Amino acid sequence: MAWVIRGVLLAVFFVSISGVTSAAAQPSIIEVSGDVIIGVGDVLTIGDDVELHLIEPGATLQLRENSRVDGNGVLVFPEGGATQIVLGDPDAAPPFSSIAAIIENLRIEADGRTFTITDQSPGDGAISDLFITNSLDVVAGTLDIGDNNLNIIGPTTPDGAVRIRGGASIEGTGTFFTSVDPAALGGAPNILADAFPILGDGALRMRFEKGTDAGVRIDVSELGNGGVSVNRAGTLFVTQATTLRGSFVNEGSARTELFRLGTLTGDLEVRESGEVFPSDGSCNGNESGVYFSSPVTVEGDVVLANSDDPATADCVEGVSFVADAPGSASTEHASAIDGTLFSTGAAGVFVGSADARPHALVLRGDIQADEAPTVVLDDVDPSVPDPCIETLGNKVIFSGSADQNLVYSGTLDIERVRIEKDSPTNRVTIDPSSGEFRISRLLEVIRGIFEDNGKLTADSVDPTFDGDGDLVLDPCDNCPETANAATDGVQTDRDDDSVGDACDNCPDLANTDQVDADSDSVGDVCDNCMTLANGDQVDGDGDTVGDACDNCPAVANLEQADGDEDSVGNACDNCPMVAIRDQTDTDGDNVGDFCDNCPETSNPNQADADMDGVGNVCEVDGGNGDGGGGGCNVSTRPFNALGGLFVLMIGLLVIRRIRR
Numbered sequence: 001m002a003w004v005i006r007g008v009l010l011a012v013f014f015v016s017i018s019g020v021t022s023a024a025a026q027p028s029i030i031e032v033s034g035d036v037i038i039g040v041g042d043v044l045t046i047g048d049d050v051e052l053h054l055i056e057p058g059a060t061l062q063l064r065e066n067s068r069v070d071g072n073g074v075l076v077f078p079e080g081g082a083t084q085i086v087l088g089d090p091d092a093a094p095p096f097s098s099i100a101a102i103i104e105n106l107r108i109e110a111d112g113r114t115f116t117i118t119d120q121s122p123g124d125g126a127i128s129d130l131f132i133t134n135s136l137d138v139v140a141g142t143l144d145i146g147d148n149n150l151n152i153i154g155p156t157t158p159d160g161a162v163r164i165r166g167g168a169s170i171e172g173t174g175t176f177f178t179s180v181d182p183a184a185l186g187g188a189p190n191i192l193a194d195a196f197p198i199l200g201d202g203a204l205r206m207r208f209e210k211g212t213d214a215g216v217r218i219d220v221s222e223l224g225n226g227g228v229s230v231n232r233a234g235t236l237f238v239t240q241a242t243t244l245r246g247s248f249v250n251e252g253s254a255r256t257e258l259f260r261l262g263t264l265t266g267d268l269e270v271r272e273s274g275e276v277f278p279s280d281g282s283c284n285g286n287e288s289g290v291y292f293s294s295p296v297t298v299e300g301d302v303v304l305a306n307s308d309d310p311a312t313a314d315c316v317e318g319v320s321f322v323a324d325a326p327g328s329a330s331t332e333h334a335s336a337i338d339g340t341l342f343s344t345g346a347a348g349v350f351v352g353s354a355d356a357r358p359h360a361l362v363l364r365g366d367i368q369a370d371e372a373p374t375v376v377l378d379d380v381d382p383s384v385p386d387p388c389i390e391t392l393g394n395k396v397i398f399s400g401s402a403d404q405n406l407v408y409s410g411t412l413d414i415e416r417v418r419i420e421k422d423s424p425t426n427r428v429t430i431d432p433s434s435g436e437f438r439i440s441r442l443l444e445v446i447r448g449i450f451e452d453n454g455k456l457t458a459d460s461v462d463p464t465f466d467g468d469g470d471l472v473l474d475p476c477d478n479c480p481e482t483a484n485a486a487t488d489g490v491q492t493d494r495d496d497d498s499v500g501d502a503c504d505n506c507p508d509l510a511n512t513d514q515v516d517a518d519s520d521s522v523g524d525v526c527d528n529c530m531t532l533a534n535g536d537q538v539d540g541d542g543d544t545v546g547d548a549c550d551n552c553p554a555v556a557n558l559e560q561a562d563g564d565e566d567s568v569g570n571a572c573d574n575c576p577m578v579a580i581r582d583q584t585d586t587d588g589d590n591v592g593d594f595c596d597n598c599p600e601t602s603n604p605n606q607a608d609a610d611m612d613g614v615g616n617v618c619e620v621d622g623g624n625g626d627g628g629g630g631g632c633n634v635s636t637r638p639f640n641a642l643g644g645l646f647v648l649m650i651g652l653l654v655i656r657r658i659r660r
Contacts, residue, residue: 110141
C-alpha cells in the first residue's frame, strides 16, 4: 500500500493513518505501513508531541520537488522499519533534474543498518538537496546521503540540533551544509555556548561546509570525507574530532577553532582571512583564521593567502598553533607540516603553548613565499639569549629525509631554529634568490647541513651544535660527546658534579676534574687500583683493593701489609720473613719451599729440636729423639751438614781464643 499525500495533511494526536492509533502515552506514535509519497509542493504536518513511524521494512518515503514534512512532531524511521528516502519520482523519465525537499524533524533508528537518501536517478549527475529545518537525530546505524547534499537550516525551536550518537554516522560523497539563521540562535557568533550544535560521539564522514554567519559547534569524534570549507563569519568550533579527513579551507572572515585535532590528512588553506594574531598587540581577540589548540600534523600543504586589507594591517593572517594537550612533561609539543608552506602577502603562523612545555613547529617541506611569512613565537623575552635556556623554548624545526629549499622575498625572521634532519647529509638551503634570514635567539644544528648562502643577517646568532645528537646543545650538555637525553629537562647526574652519569668516570662520587691516572676510564676517586689500569674493577676478596694491585687478591687485607716487601702481602705470604715472590709450596703445608725446613714433607709447625735448620720430620735421628733414627743426627741435606761443620769450626776457634 502507498499513502499519497496531496495538499496539506495534518497528523495530530489520535489520528489514525494505518489503522493503528497511539493512545495517551507521550509522545503519541502513529505507525504507517507501506510507502509514503508527498507530492510536488505538498506538505505533511506532524503536530506537537506526535511521532510518525514508517514501520514497514523496504518501504520508502518519496519526497517530490518542493515537498515538505513540517510541524513540531518527529518523522521517525524506527528499528526494523523503512530505510530509504527518495527525493523525486523513482519512476520519472529522463532528463532528470535536481530535487529539493524539506523535513523539519527527522530521527533515524537504523540499528546497525544503512539508511539511504537517494534522488530519482542516483549517479546521473543531478545532485538533490534535503533540508533539515530544526533537528536531525541519527540514533544508530549509518545515514548515507549518497551524492546528494544535506542542508541544516534550523533551528526553529530551542532544542533544534543535529545529533549523531555513538557508533552512528552520516556519510556520503555529497556535502553537509550548515546554513542556520544567526537570528534564530541569538547570542554571539564567536561564543561556544551560543553556537548551533552538532552533537554526539558518532562520525560525520562527508564534505562539510559552513555557509552561515552563525557559530557552529561540532562535537563528533570524526569529521570530514573530502574536506571542510568555512567561508562565512562566525566561529566553527570542532571540539572532539582528532582526525579530519581531506582538505580544510578557511576563507574570508571565517574563524575556526579545533580543540583536539591531531591529524589533518589533506591540505590546509587559509585565504584572505581577517586578523589571526597580532604583530603589535593591537588585535581584539576575535580575529578570524584557523586556531589549533592541540599538537597537530598537517599531512598536506599549508597555503596562506592574504589580500592585505589595510583595515587589518595591524594583525597578521594565517594559522595559530597553540598546544594545550595532556602528556609527559619531559617532552615538547610538536606540530608538523609535512608538505610545502606556501605564503602570499602578509600571512604567517603563530606558535605557542598553554602549559610549561615548549612547542615546536616541524617543517618537513619547502617554504615558498612571495613575501616572507611572519613567524611569531609567543614565549620570547628581551633578555640576552642563552642557548641552554633558548633550546627549551618554542621553535621551528626543519626536519625529514628530503632536502628543503627556502624561497622567499624580504626578510624571514624566525627567532629560534633547529636543524634536525633524518640524515647528516640532508640539506636545508636558503635559495640564492631569497632575501635575508634573521635568527635572533637560537640556531641549533642537531643533524644535517644548513646552507645559508650568506643570507643570515649580521645580528643572527652563531650556530650551536649538538655533537652527540641527544638534543642537548654542546654548551649545555653535561656529556657533550656521549648521548644522554634529558628527562624532564634534566640530564642525569647522581653525584651533582656537573658531569653526566653517561660519561662520568665516577658517577657516584663527585669528581668534576675526572682525573684518571691509569687511564682505565675509572676516575681516581673511585678506582680500586689507581696506579694500574683495571677498567673491570674486579675485587675477588672484597677488601676494596682491586685484584690488579692487591698483594693478596684471594685474601682480604685492606691494609696491604708486606713485611718482607716481596709484593706478596703478609696475609697470604708463605715466607713472610723472606723476600721472595715465588710462593711454591711443594708439600702443601702453607710454608713456602724457600723457607720450609722440610720442603718435601708437610710440617706446618716447622719443629726443629736441634735447631740445625732441618725439620724433625725429615731428619735421620741417631737416637737422641730428634727424628727416631740412629745414634747421631745425619743430615739428609748436604747444605745443612756443611752448615753444621761450619758452626763447629767457629766454636773451636772461639774456645782457643779464650784459653789464650
